[in-house]
Amino acid sequence: MADIIFPHQHILGIEGMGPDAISTILDLSESYVDLNRQRDKKRSDLRGRTVINVFFESSTRTRTSFELAGKRLGADVINIAVEASAINKGETLLDTAMTLNAMHPDVLVVRHPYSGAVQLISEKVECAVINAGDGWHEHPTQALLDALTIRRRVGKLAGLNVAICGDVAHSRVARSNILLLHTMGAFVRIVAPPTLVPADAAKLGVDVYHDMAEGLKGVDIVMMLRIQTERMRGSLFPSQREYFRYFGLDAEKLKAAKPDALIMHPGPMNRGIEIDSDVADDINRSVIPEQVEMGVAVRMACLDLLTRNVIANFDDDSSKGGAA
């Protein structure tokens, strides 16, 4: 694997990432999927490296996924949860970054409630930074794990029709997925009530639908998004009941999609609001647990690639072991 070329110092978003870089990550992830299914999952590739998960916004699954990924590769992983109340003065953000930087981590994995905050941190530190979700902006490892899930199930990404349904306006998952799927040659539609479609969405190159039956017609993939409970209080839509009636995924609405269309959801699900349990738990169609599994593999690949670059930069590859 010494000949892998990955031309990025950080993974801040899918934007700016070409098809080769995406394929490199996905290909490497495949090998880690196999590793993760073995009884002995521990590697030593990242022995001596330090990964710090800095979460300015609470998260269980993403943080756990990164933590497992780092530990399985042999890195020392530390989790830091920063109370939202402690960051209302922004100076603390860069101070936090500089403090962490002084501890010489190799990778910082950062989640932050404000768009652009992870990029800001990356400009202040010397190590690699992975964006674990920033505001409504991007969540690149989620898009990568979604792509890996699809690629393994369908065999390709190019030419597929993907419907992303729900609260696109406030979704970093949707933004990263739209960018990745377009880069890899898929076609993307979004299906949502007009109040949850971002401004000028069509300029992102997607087709916009406000009707599930139409929007799901003939699609290969149905990606549901989580409705954030805090949005339900505003005037974006009137009630959970009405939302589920028109925009929740159930067996009836799913009939419009291709018969073998896959159902995806980044989790955690609001059952009975954006997705009905019957389809969420349909073992033939739903790949939701598989997404979680792919998440660990993708994050292992990201940590691996970024620390290789660090190694290359320091011209010290004595501890580098082959990954595949």
Added chain:
Amino acid sequence: MRRAFVNARLLDPASGLDQKGGLLVLGESIADIGPHIRPGQLAPDIEWVDCHGHCLAPGLVDMRTQFREPGEEHKETLDSISRAAASGGITALVGLPNTRPVIDDVAVVEFVARRAREVKLVKIFVYGGVTKGLDGKQLVEMGLLREAGALAFTDGLHAVRNAQVMRNALSYAKAFGALIIQHPEDPDLADGGHMNEGELATRLGLAGIPTAAESVLLERDRRLVALTGGRYHAAHVSSAEGLAVIRRAKAQGLRMTADTAPPYFALNDLEVQGYRTFAKVSPPLRSEDDRLAVVEALQDGTIDVIASDHAPHDQESKRIPFAQAEPGMVGVETLLPLALELYHKGQLPLLDLLRKMTVAPAQLLGLPLGTLGIGKPADLVLFDLDRPWRLDVKGGVGKSKNAPYDGRPVQGQVRMTVVDGRIVYQVPEN
């Protein structure tokens, strides 16, 4: 003190004068002006300044700045803003009432006046709030504040949200002939937004503010001006839709005027790319179409005034995530060169451009400034119209450096600024 400025290109928008000649200052006032004032014709006791053919115009009157003193002296002080303004050719500044404490009371007006006398560089004026505490509820003592020196009334960065309060403000202000200045942005439509709504906001994942936030409030206010017959001024208008409302009001004969600031004709929302907090302003930078509409409105007179909209902020207010950053840019030092871009691009004749920064704001605010009339205060700016240079915000005079103009090539540079006959700024010799 008797001083003559000779070999100048005299520019006086108030009288339409654009002629080679000189200007004589006796004490604090302009004593004479015209082609007959030449070095050879001067009495020996008159000190003379050779203008080398550069432009001599009334000093600029900047009707929208934020002083930060009292209360936030780490961002700007009356001393630092005065020096910055003087270096930008500005001879009179008007500050918003959003100091700490806010200006809703005679005592704070008097405090600023006293500090201005101490600093004594450029002329310093203030607005009073429309409402106590700038919170949009109870009217300030407009009569008393006006007597103390408040030039007009505005809630500063906040719109007067309640239509009834606005109606009463416009109506009550008529008793004193006072002007109400509005930040025209509907607070509900703008709520939570950080930049112009559109493709870039969507890509960056930032909450957008639609241009309708501006036009909706202006449209409401247009009807309230019609209802009350009050005097209303819309600050920093940024969008085509908003300008259409002003245009309609003027066609109706309503007493509605407007200003804009350099960010709205020199930049567009793409400046925000990369989460540049220096490009965060309120109202937000708009689309290129809106920018062009602002230029057009400057040409057809829909926009009466260009103000700097100077909003100094320290690093701690800007080197943070975009959503948390304070809006605003510094602007007093860059007002003239950025405005001159409109002249150099052939978009606005020189006298029309200068009018919007001199006599137009002065008349709007009832100040006897902004002209080269005989007997008027000798507030002057001497500038080299064509000199090419690059803006250097970081190397500026003001305390804060928050503006995205560093390295921008411009043409036109201030050489000297004069207030009441005193030279308050002179370009360093190089």
